[in-house]
Amino acid sequence: SAVISQKPSRDICQRGTSLTIQCQVDSQVTMMFWYRQQPGQSLTLIATANQGSEATYESGFVIDKFPISRPNLTFSTLTVSNMSPEDSSIYLCSVFTGEDQPQHFGDGTRLSIL
């Protein structure tokens, strides 16, 4: 299975600032996803990171707030912009490697906004 490295693992940020989270995979993967897990909640898909084109966002998530880059088949970034306390969550990167393969997750980024 793919090994997914995510950083930073955690951060504490000030209101109004932005943070970029990186996701690196040890092999080329067709699809990469970004999820959010708010405290005590399950995972919610933010967007699919598309290589070479704009990310595909789920309802309730917009590019201005969560810009995503995917410059190649092994790397993606998610930026959380103009942060507010409501953005305090765990952000998780996940990859799809094939029809008969499970999706695996990075260790997540625990973000707290003061």
Place this chain on the structure above:
Amino acid sequence: GQNIDQPTEMTATEGAIVQINCTYQTSGFNGLFWYQQHAGEAPTFLSYNVLDGLEEKGRFSSFLSRSKGYSYLLLKELQMKDSASYLCAVRDEGANNLFFGTGTRLTVIP
């Protein structure tokens, strides 16, 4: 739309068997996944069903009925370390992303 339902919490005794149910109504279906998530950690993959029937993997088994939109995760010989949240997720057809249920927090007691 996507609707995936699981019980919020369950409690079971060490050494016993517990069944966690998941029902789903989704616009597309390309497999159902179960993940385990310990507090403060990322989800880890447990099992995957795409065809009807039972998949067994050690102490864990998962069952799927596509016609009923129903799955369950069966944990046998419960251990204290099995105390965690168990997440049911359906993979969307075509898009291949996952939609998660609310998760079931399992507490194993001595």
